[in-house]
Amino acid sequence: MTDQSRMRCQALADKVMSAEAAAAFIKPGDNVGMSGFTGAGYPKAVPGALVDRVKAATARGERFSMGVWTGASTAPELDGALAKVDGIDLRMPYQSDPVTRAKINAGQMDYLDVHLSHVAQMVWEGFFGHLDVAVVEVAGITEDGSLIPSSSVGNNKTWLDQADRVILEVNSWQPAELEGMHDIYYGTALPPHRKPLQIVEPSDRIGIPYLQCPPEKIVAIVPTHAPDRNSAFKPMDSDSQLIADNVLEFLTHEVKAGRLPAQLLPLQSGVGNVANAVLNGLEAGPFRDLTAYTEVIQDGMLQLLRSGTLSMVSATAFSLSDEGLVDLRANIADYRDRIILRPQEISNHPEVIRRLGCLAMNGMIEADIYGNVNSTHVMGSSIQNGIGGSGDFARNAWVSMFLTPSTAKNGAISCIVPMASHVDHTEHDVHVIVTEQGIADLRGLPPRRRAQQIIDNCAHPDYRPALQDYLDRSTASNAGKHTPHMLDEALSWHARFLKTGTMAPA
Numbered sequence: 396m397t398d399q400s401r402m403r404c405q406a407l408a409d410k411v412m413s414a415e416a417a418a419a420f421i422k423p424g425d426n427v428g429m430s431g432f433t434g435a436g437y438p439k440a441v442p443g444a445l446v447d448r449v450k451a452a453t454a455r456g457e458r459f460s461m462g463v464w465t466g467a468s469t470a471p472e473l474d475g476a477l478a479k480v481d482g483i484d485l486r487m488p489y490q491s492d493p494v495t496r497a498k499i500n501a502g503q504m505d506y507l508d509v510h511l512s513h514v515a516q517m518v519w520e521g522f523f524g525h526l527d528v529a530v531v532e533v534a535g536i537t538e539d540g541s542l543i544p545s546s547s548v549g550n551n552k553t554w555l556d557q558a559d560r561v562i563l564e565v566n567s568w569q570p571a572e573l574e575g576m577h578d579i580y581y582g583t584a585l586p587p588h589r590k591p592l593q594i595v596e597p598s599d600r601i602g603i604p605y606l607q608c609p610p611e612k613i614v615a616i617v618p619t620h621a622p623d624r625n626s627a628f629k630p631m632d633s634d635s636q637l638i639a640d641n642v643l644e645f646l647t648h649e650v651k652a653g654r655l656p657a658q659l660l661p662l663q664s665g666v667g668n669v670a671n672a673v674l675n676g677l678e679a680g681p682f683r684d685l686t687a688y689t690e691v692i693q694d695g696m697l698q699l700l701r702s703g704t705l706s707m708v709s710a711t712a713f714s715l716s717d718e719g720l721v722d723l724r725a726n727i728a729d730y731r732d733r734i735i736l737r738p739q740e741i742s743n744h745p746e747v748i749r750r751l752g753c754l755a756m757n758g759m760i761e762a763d764i765y766g767n768v769n770s771t772h773v774m775g776s777s778i779q780n781g782i783g784g785s786g787d788f789a790r791n792a793w794v795s796m797f798l799t800p801s802t803a804k805n806g807a808i809s810c811i812v813p814m815a816s817h818v819d820h821t822e823h824d825v826h827v828i829v830t831e832q833g834i835a836d837l838r839g840l841p842p843r844r845r846a847q848q849i850i851d852n853c854a855h856p857d858y859r860p861a862l863q864d865y866l867d868r869s870t871a872s873n874a875g876k877h878t879p880h881m882l883d884e885a886l887s888w889h890a891r892f893l894k895t896g897t898m899a900p901a
Contacts, residue, residue, distance in 0.1 A: 420562060547712030
């Protein structure tokens with residue numbers, strides 16, 4: 396049954412059909428641009444129908460797989476379900492699904508890990524091939540055919556612009572109050588025709604509230620009424636609380652030193668329990684009338700908006716727990732004027748991040764003693780999720796902070812190591828490292844002084860002597876070297892875990 400309040404364009408009424416009929420427009424080998432970003436705004440019905448098509452083809456002895464492009468991570472009903480039946484040849488630009496991850500690391504699925512601000516541009520340049528189909532969830536279609544974006548924007552503008560065929564899912568579960576919350580910019584261009592983005596405050600709007608799509612490209616409209624997939628946050632543990640306290644201490648110090656204004660600068664926060672704990676920690680701090688220019692809006696940001704600590708948030712998607720979703724829906728009339736959702740090429744745009752002077756707070760898997768950060772790979776080879784937008788912000792932020800507990804696996808792994816097993820963010824883009832142990836401010840320090848700061852302030856006491864011994868012996872055996880290392884020993888830290896299940900010294 397079509398909800399007429401959501402499907403207001405009578406000229407498109409004859410395009411309404413079932414998910415099964417819509418999925419028939421997707422062919423084996425197609426590249427498919429799917430909506431979705433951190434479990435928000437992904438298509439709810441067509442992926443399941445595609446899974447059935449893949450299963451049917453497999454039963455006939457045929458292969459049915461496709462390239463799947465998204466904004467970021469989606470949900471098990473999309474990523475996991477299609478990966479399980481080997482329906483994905485290539486996935487990009489970010490994923491967090493365990494089935495997908497296993498297929499990638501087993502060599503059964505190709506994966507391109509891409510800076511989120513780069514995706515739209517690279518699609519326009521044709522590096523990933525041609526986009527055949529877009530499957531995009533919207534909250535409604537207006538009388539003139541404009542599309543009301545859903546709970547995420549991601550790369551949807553690019554998918555609608557580039558695809559030959561467009562399938563829309565009109566999800567009546569999404570709050571009607573989303574209409575007007577978005578800012579979709581249609582002025583992007585490739586060089587030499589680029590113009591400056593006129594964003595000088597997170598609250599600035601430079602586009603229109605709707606997505607546009609030529610009606611002749613729309614081949615199917617599927618009515619749905621299904622919730623986003625929301626991830627629960629773990630209760631705040633002692634390590635997360637200490638990390639939050641340390642970030643608050645650092646920001647307070649920067650204000651006193653005159654390097655930050657009393658209202659700070661626009662916040663950017665990665666996704667996850669530690670990041671959400673830091674946002675909650677700001678509630679107890681002295682700061683008010685804050686702003687955010689970020690990728691996702693988590694529970695902690697809603698709380699800051701509700702209390703008045705945060706006055707404005709610009710992002711590309713929500714990433715809420717069930718409790719956060721209840722809060723959003725109950726208070727959306729109040730939130731909607733203080734939230735802007737943009738395409739991710741704008742939310743993550745280096746020009747804007749640099750101009751605003753964002754304070755970037757992102758998670759990591761490990762950092763080495765010189766400040767190089769690994770945020771994507773376990774033991775150097777196995778992809779975890781992807782770089783996401785952390786690189787967009789780290790390279791261009793006013794202050795780039797990376798946060799992590801000092802150990803993982805119940806203390807078996809040190810998150811501070813002699814040499815990172817994979818580097819996503821070089822020492823040049825890492826200003827501050829924060830663990831529950833303390834803060835290492837690396838700005839203005841040469842390599843060996845950075846190393847001492849990280850060992851003294853961020854490493855867990857169980858691993859600090861071994862790290863100090865490594866630094867001392869590396870320095871002694873590499874006299875005059877700028878960044879002293881003993882490569883065999885550096886790599887042995889990771890090899891020790893693979894052999895014994897712990898990095899702890901014997």
